[in-house]
Amino acid sequence: MSEPAAPKTTFKRVMLKISGEALMGDQGYGLHPPTVQRIAREVQSVQEMGVEICMVIGGGNIFRGLSGSAQGMERTTADYMGMLATVMNALAMQSALEDLGVFTRVISAITMNEVAEPYIRRRAVRHLEKKRVCIFAAGTGNPYFTTDTAATLRANEMACEAIFKGTKVDGVYDKDPAKFKDAVRYDHVSYDEVLQKRLGVMDASAIALARDNNLPIIVFSLDEPGGFQGILAGEGTYTKVHG
Template sequence: MKYKRILLKLSGESLMGDKQYGIDSDRVLQYARDIKAVFDKGIEIAIVIGGGNIFRGLSAEKSGMDRVQADYMGMLATVINSMALQDALEKLSVKTRLMTAIKMEQICEPFIRRRAVRHLEKRRIVIFGAGTGNPYFTTDTCASLRAIEVQADVVLKGTRVDGIYTADPEKFPEAVKYDEITFQEVYDRGLNVMDMTAFTLCQENKLPIIVFDMNKPGNFMRIANGDTIGTLVRG
């Protein structure tokens, strides 16, 4: 397999499936099966999930809510999603640990970097919830930060689009997909891959990012095998 340790970033919206909001249990189970297949190959996997299917802090701020309050509510939404994926994985007999940046002792462990690394080494999938624990930071930033902290080989950003395009392919059918692109080219062309804090963290730490379509079963395994799918962002 190409990678030893992977950080998988999933958006909260991806868990909705065909629903308008909330969690689609069929979609979560599909993700769990794909993750287990890669995990069974011996790859260590850490996961960060967004919370946009339940609550979006930025949207709430626009309607008048205090931004800090809204961001903390968004962090709690990520924990709900993390628990849903944890449950699906454990139903497939995969050992997991949920670690959060906000203490919730009854349902998860507090994030401690050395403990997280030890869990990965002991063949447990680690799910990081509650973002960084700080307002004004996205779950993309959390994914980049945790990947660096646990020394992951790559950040895999699973989306509903099969890579990075010159424009939004859902709005502009003529948009062209990049197979590979540098961090600097993403800056120069103003492409929306991750928020700038997350993206800069990866660039400064020479951590590659692959954007791919997680909704297609088997894609996660193909990337783990080293197949060229999605878009690779490198230094």
């Protein structure tokens, strides 16, 4: 019996942005290998649709620069520690993807040649053309910028058609659906509305950068098995942030 055909999609190249917390599973800290493996299978299923995939993973499951600075640590140092946490997450995801036979490159904004490639735009584009998953680590390489901003920057540089932000909820709500039963989900919302209403999709720098380059952001639940593939095929529940 032949394998069922992969769903069709109009996307050729996309950015998947996930938080470090997405890799924790039900733990309160660190990496949960079965969760990392599940997300890797999601990425593999999308690659099998013929889509070129970039990834940016946050570091909040290991260390968050902003919370470190709030506890008295110098902000620049705390942010660099947060960047190193994103490299650890990227290496874990690379391992899980390569266990599935998916060729992957970790590309770091901070030079660490023993574990990751340095960021060179043309080389990264070539990896994507060769159907390798590119995981961009260490944020932008600069303190005071979040991994949301890094994902938007790299998505623009790589000419991605959209940013897919995987979260714990199935879209953008007018208030926290975990706290308010009457929270309303948006099907579509503009960049300006996100900024004005402080909807918390991404930080303001990332939203402004996406708006200025007309890069849509699609917010969906990464907890739903098969969700990433389904959203790319136009199925499921999500919110699209656009102009």
